Amino acid sequence: MALKKVPFYTYSKIITSESSYGKRMTRLRNSIFGEPLRPSQHIPKNYKTVRVLSREPVNRRDEVANWYPRHRETHSLMMALREYGLFRDEHEDFKEEMIRLRTLRGKPPWNPKEKNKDKKK
Incomplete structure (x- = not known):
């Protein structure tokens, strides 16, 4: 008995179909990649967890990490200017x-x- 070759694109059609197998495969794919399991049943306000976890961590955000001015460099600059008599x-x-x-x-x-x-x- 010879095996029939099935093109790959038929699997993608099956997964996107509305059959129970397609729905289960879509849920599995979404759970693997961290997406909402059933996006059609979620309303936008329930995506808060997804939005929070998809953002960059707080300590890596530029507006948080570089909030304050560079105190050490400013102090050393002011002391150098004070030695020259340009700052009091x-x-x-x-x-x-x-x-x-x-x-x-x-x-x-x-x-x-x-x-x-x-x-x-």
């Missing part, structure tokens, strides 16, 4: 002045670690 940082000026006045009074530079050692003894 009043807080850094105040801290430097306090250190200068402390050394003029003859006190050593303040070290918070040494203060904690005295309290433990």
